[in-house]
Amino acid sequence: MDVTSDRSSPRNRTREEIFRVMQGGGALTRARLVEATGLSRSTVNHAVTRLIAEGRVTEGDPAVKGPGSGSGRPAGVLRCVPRRTNSAALDFGHTHVKAAVVDGSGHMIAQRRADLDVDHGAADAMDAAADMLGALRRDHDVDALSTVVVGIPGPLDSASGLVRSPTILSSWVGLDPRRELEHRLGLRVHVENDAVLGAYGELRRGAGQGYTDFLYVKVSHGIGAGMVLGGEPYRGSLGFAGEIGHTPLPGYTELCRCGRRGCLEAVVSVSSVMAQVAHTHPGLGPGASPLEQPDDPTTRRILNDAGRMLGGVLSVLSNLLNPAALIIGGELGATGGPLLEGVASAVRRDAQPAIAASLDIVPAQLGENAELVGAAALAGTMALRPGGAVRGRGGGATPGRAV
Numbered sequence: 453m454d455v456t457s458d459r460s461s462p463r464n465r466t467r468e469e470i471f472r473v474m475q476g477g478g479a480l481t482r483a484r485l486v487e488a489t490g491l492s493r494s495t496v497n498h499a500v501t502r503l504i505a506e507g508r509v510t511e512g513d514p515a516v517k518g519p520g521s522g523s524g525r526p527a528g529v530l531r532c533v534p535r536r537t538n539s540a541a542l543d544f545g546h547t548h549v550k551a552a553v554v555d556g557s558g559h560m561i562a563q564r565r566a567d568l569d570v571d572h573g574a575a576d577a578m579d580a581a582a583d584m585l586g587a588l589r590r591d592h593d594v595d596a597l598s599t600v601v602v603g604i605p606g607p608l609d610s611a612s613g614l615v616r617s618p619t620i621l622s623s624w625v626g627l628d629p630r631r632e633l634e635h636r637l638g639l640r641v642h643v644e645n646d647a648v649l650g651a652y653g654e655l656r657r658g659a660g661q662g663y664t665d666f667l668y669v670k671v672s673h674g675i676g677a678g679m680v681l682g683g684e685p686y687r688g689s690l691g692f693a694g695e696i697g698h699t700p701l702p703g704y705t706e707l708c709r710c711g712r713r714g715c716l717e718a719v720v721s722v723s724s725v726m727a728q729v730a731h732t733h734p735g736l737g738p739g740a741s742p743l744e745q746p747d748d749p750t751t752r753r754i755l756n757d758a759g760r761m762l763g764g765v766l767s768v769l770s771n772l773l774n775p776a777a778l779i780i781g782g783e784l785g786a787t788g789g790p791l792l793e794g795v796a797s798a799v800r801r802d803a804q805p806a807i808a809a810s811l812d813i814v815p816a817q818l819g820e821n822a823e824l825v826g827a828a829a830l831a832g833t834m835a836l837r838p839g840g841a842v843r844g845r846g847g848g849a850t851p852g853r854a855v
């Protein structure tokens with residue numbers, strides 16, 4: 453039903469005014485609406501009947517009639533029906549861009565992916581994302597979009613909205629991705645760190661369902677953690693919480709893209725593990741992924757060692773936060789067994805025994821799509837709220853930081 457048509461007549465303007473009062477006032481009865489608007493009972497009744505017929509308002513659960521309430525219509529409680537609109541999700545990885553159009557429930561209608569050097573080509577990556585979203589909208593006949601939720605793989609200052617750290621996302625530093633993308637898309641944009649979105653995806657649709665406190669760790673070309681504490685994503689005072697990839701590992705000297713040596717992600721990332729596997733399998737041709745040989749004993753040992761190093765860092769975090777689960781995702785997380793066994797053995801060795809004993813160490817369920825699924829779920833949630841405002845911990849960057 454087209455509820456936007458013909459709202460200019462006096463009667464319709466009155467109805468819209470009543471609807472706005474209801475949007476601002478939570479659950480109301482007809483009697484309260486009469487009081488709140490100063491309009492006559494018959495005007496309010498007429499408008500409410502039309503709003504119910506339009507599907508914008510429901511009336512239910514008549515309140516128990518108390519003494520003196522008369523014999524008239526029961527005091528039904530009126531509620532606005534959340535308006536479900538389509539939205540969109542974008543996920544920038546270090547080497548890919550994904551785009552999706554999203555339905556009113558936060559589920560993806562369709563998605564696309566392109567492989568790109570996102571780290572060194574911010575403008576090109578954002579242009580590509582805008583083109584992909586445009587193509588998706590045309591192909592799937594998705595016209596109006598309420599909001600676009602975007603994940604980026606680097607530190608985002610929640611106060612300024614600017615990307616920080618000159619060495620991690622070099623071409624993005626000082627950029628305001630929200631403003632850049634709003635300019636390209638002509639739509640309202642909300643930007644998050646990608647690990648936060650991965651954690652939110654697992655919380656809403658994956659392995660995090662049923663947990664209120666967990667760490668989601670994306671082990672890919674970089675390593676980042678997204679935290680869910682008390683059922684909500686936790687971002688820290690400026691939005692940088694979970695940047696564990698550049699934790700120094702004592703005794704390691706591998707050069708990291710941040711310019712320092714021995715960082716966790718220089719030792720454990722996909723590229724580092726693939727280089728180790730290729731080094732021990734000189735017979736594999738160029739382009740072959742050694743990670744596609746999960747049963748090979750040497751590959752298993754390399755993955756297990758990587759898991760132990762990751763688990764050492766996660767043990768410290770577990771002692772600090774006492775999460776119920778570690779959810780391991782990203783491309784290396786998807787390799788499963790040996791990596792997770794390595795994490796578990798390090799946790800058993802390094803974490804407090806009571807903490808280790810109660811900790812589930814599980815693979816992410818959404819695989820490489822966790823960030824995009826999380827962006828879609830958040831976009832669906834934002835689309836339900838007037839103005840798209842979001843609430844929770846964090847605070848800061850517009851149009852609201854938290855989930």
Ligand SMILES: [Zn+2]
Binds near residue numbers: 697708709711715718
């Ligand atoms: Zn580093």
